[in-house]
Amino acid sequence: MNLENYFISQFKSANIGDDGAFIDGMVYSKDAFFENIHFKTSWMSHYQIGYKSIMVNISDAVAMNATPKYALLSVAMPKDITKSQMRDLAKGFQDACAKYGVDIIGGDTISNIKLDITVTIVSKSNKPLMRKGLKRGDLIAYSGTLGKSAKELKKLMNLGKIHKNSKFVNIFLRDKFIYNNRRFLRVGMDISDGIFSDLQKLSLASGVGFRFYKKIQKRVGCSGEEYEMLFGFDRRFKKTLLRRAKLTKTPINIIAECVRKAYTNRCKSHHFNKN
Amino acid sequence: MNLENYFISQFKSANIGDDGAFIDGMVYSKDAFFENIHFKTSWMSHYQIGYKSIMVNISDAVAMNATPKYALLSVAMPKDITKSQMRDLAKGFQDACAKYGVDIIGGDTISNIKLDITVTIVSKSNKPLMRKGLKRGDLIAYSGTLGKSAKELKKLMNLGKIHKNSKFVNIFLRDKFIYNNRRFLRVGMDISDGIFSDLQKLSLASGVGFRFYKKIQKRVGCSGEEYEMLFGFDRRFKKTLLRRAKLTKTPINIIAECVRKAYTNRCKSHHFNKN
Structure with missing residues (x-):
């Protein structure tokens, strides 16, 4: 078992195990999008970074047959980020959210040594698609x-x-x-x-x-x-x-x-x- | 205006501006708790880090007169973290959540150069306490x-x-x-x-x-x-x-x-x- 799975194994909740957690008609999902882990700034523009960080999270909602509604962003930014890069990053978040009708309702912004983003997506689903339920012959x-x-x-x-x-x-x-x-x-x-x-x-x-x-x-x-x-x-x-x-x-x-x-x-x- | 406020000023949503966002009886809040920004590992045990990261987020729910229900964690961990530190961190998360009846329903775990945590809390409130509404004489x-x-x-x-x-x-x-x-x-x-x-x-x-x-x-x-x-x-x-x-x-x-x-x-x- 790798270390990440070991850590996850510490948590027992009936709601853990799908792309998101389905509770009372809502789906909650959250993923990190960290510099030098998921991307390098030399690979993508700040616009693309913002855009992709949202899309990978909306993907979890879509995969569960849920309609994404709200996003909360946590954005840790290096001190040397320029205003222009910030505007591009924000535009990337906004364009991806707009494409799926998602409202950015809050979050947190801090100074950091690199650009590390986490996104929480709140979605609605009447009939979520889960990972459990396969039968032999399917x-x-x-x-x-x-x-x-x-x-x-x-x-x-x-x-x-x-x-x-x-x-x-x-x-x-x-x-x-x-x-x-x-x-x-x-x-x-x-x-x-x-x-x-x-x-x-x-x-x-x-x-x-x-x-x-x-x-x-x-x-x-x-x-x-x-x-x-x-x-x-x-x-x-x-x-x-x-x-x-x-x-x-x-x-x-x-x-x-x-x-x-x-x-x-x-x-x-x-x-x-x-x- | 500092850079963080400049970044936040890029986002316009009726729901931004309180400790959390109040929508349809629910309050959504999210805060980062990053190594060398909010804490140093020499200052606090991993248990204390996990515990505090939850408490500062539950604080936002409480401050809005909301009852915290669910937590999503994003945990970026350095590669040299030990299993014992992981167990302590997980225990810190769990004890703080248990104290307030919060269920950890999901999140994300990745390898990183340092211990960076973000917590999303989903709460319920019939009558949220907001920041707006003060009158002269209050x-x-x-x-x-x-x-x-x-x-x-x-x-x-x-x-x-x-x-x-x-x-x-x-x-x-x-x-x-x-x-x-x-x-x-x-x-x-x-x-x-x-x-x-x-x-x-x-x-x-x-x-x-x-x-x-x-x-x-x-x-x-x-x-x-x-x-x-x-x-x-x-x-x-x-x-x-x-x-x-x-x-x-x-x-x-x-x-x-x-x-x-x-x-x-x-x-x-x-x-x-x-x-």
């Missing part, structure tokens, strides 16, 4: 393509440049697909730590293993920060889902079926400072 | 004594030791006084940045100034992290409040009355790294 799928994010990260680590529409800086969420198809889905989550790691979470939550239809390469399976959707569904909805996915132009890859046994992730932690 | 008071926190901070900065019951590590909140007397109060907030700074916030929110009954010394007025309550009330409730405060053993200091004009804070920012 099918497992993901949306879009995987592997680009790791590739782009590698390019950045080698001092290369990436395109401004790259997935690493400009995340596209699958909100329409989830909102339109909730009733056909059994479980779901976003792919933030890499699909292997995230499959393990589904496996643990539901007590099932997976029989894969074809081998997923490690460079794909361990690519984090993809923000595609990983979901499971009753196999009798297969045709319906594939047909309906076309309405939102969502590519669907059915990769496995649920079986007895468990599943173990074989990637290292995905944050680039921890390899 | 009286302004604070609870307890002020100035100790700055004194203890100075001691710590000079490599001295402080007692484990010191206000700097063991915060006492005025929840009973607030909950019992909400109906007699016009406005309220906790004293986290120093009473001078916090008076300015009341002044700005309500468009009033203050005539002081006696001079408050700068070492008292600029002492942050006091977590006493600053509040205003209609002068006809003066006797009632003073009498009822005794029921919860809450010392009350009436310091000023509201007048036309404005009020300007004369302290520097209180975080110890920014002087």
Whole structure:
């Protein structure tokens, strides 16, 4: 068990274990977005940093079939940040929030040695999509393509440049697909730590293993920060889902079926400072 | 305007401006508690760090007459943290939350170069206490004594030791006084940045100034992290409040009355790294 999981294991709450906590019709989620852990300022503009920090958090809400409503920001800024960088950062927060109708209702700003952001998103959901509930025979799928994010990260680590529409800086969420198809889905989550790691979470939550239809390469399976959707569904909805996915132009890859046994992730932690 | 206020000025929301945001019967608050900004690990045990990080956030809920219900934690930990330190930190979080019946429902854990915590508290309130609403003639008071926190901070900065019951590590909140007397109060907030700074916030929110009954010394007025309550009330409730405060053993200091004009804070920012 790595140290982070050891720490998390100290906490026991019925509400911990999904992308967010679902309580009384609300979903609460919170993620950190820290300099030199999740990004470097040489990789992204302050606008992109602000924008992405919100989007990765809205992704958790979307993945639970929740509509994001409010954001609280904690922004720790280095002392040498310029007013122009601050305006860009604020604009990034605001544009991402505006795109999803989210109101920034508060938070905290402090001086620090680097730019460290945490975002809390408050969402509403009548029928949240959780990680628990897979049954043997259910099918497992993901949306879009995987592997680009790791590739782009590698390019950045080698001092290369990436395109401004790259997935690493400009995340596209699958909100329409989830909102339109909730009733056909059994479980779901976003792919933030890499699909292997995230499959393990589904496996643990539901007590099932997976029989894969074809081998997923490690460079794909361990690519984090993809923000595609990983979901499971009753196999009798297969045709319906594939047909309906076309309405939102969502590519669907059915990769496995649920079986007895468990599943173990074989990637290292995905944050680039921890390899 | 300092840089932090400049950044905050970029955001316009009707919900920003109080200790927390009040929406649909809920209060949302969020504060950072960062190493070398709010504490040093040589000053406090990991248990005390965890405990205080929760208490300073519950203070915002209490100050708004809200009952804290849920906490989301973001914990960035240095790689050399030991399992024993982690357990102590977790215990600190848990004990503070248990004291106020708060359930830790989620959050995020990452590796970082130092121990940086942010806490989001979700509370409920039927009748929140805000900063806006003071009228000319209203009286302004604070609870307890002020100035100790700055004194203890100075001691710590000079490599001295402080007692484990010191206000700097063991915060006492005025929840009973607030909950019992909400109906007699016009406005309220906790004293986290120093009473001078916090008076300015009341002044700005309500468009009033203050005539002081006696001079408050700068070492008292600029002492942050006091977590006493600053509040205003209609002068006809003066006797009632003073009498009822005794029921919860809450010392009350009436310091000023509201007048036309404005009020300007004369302290520097209180975080110890920014002087």
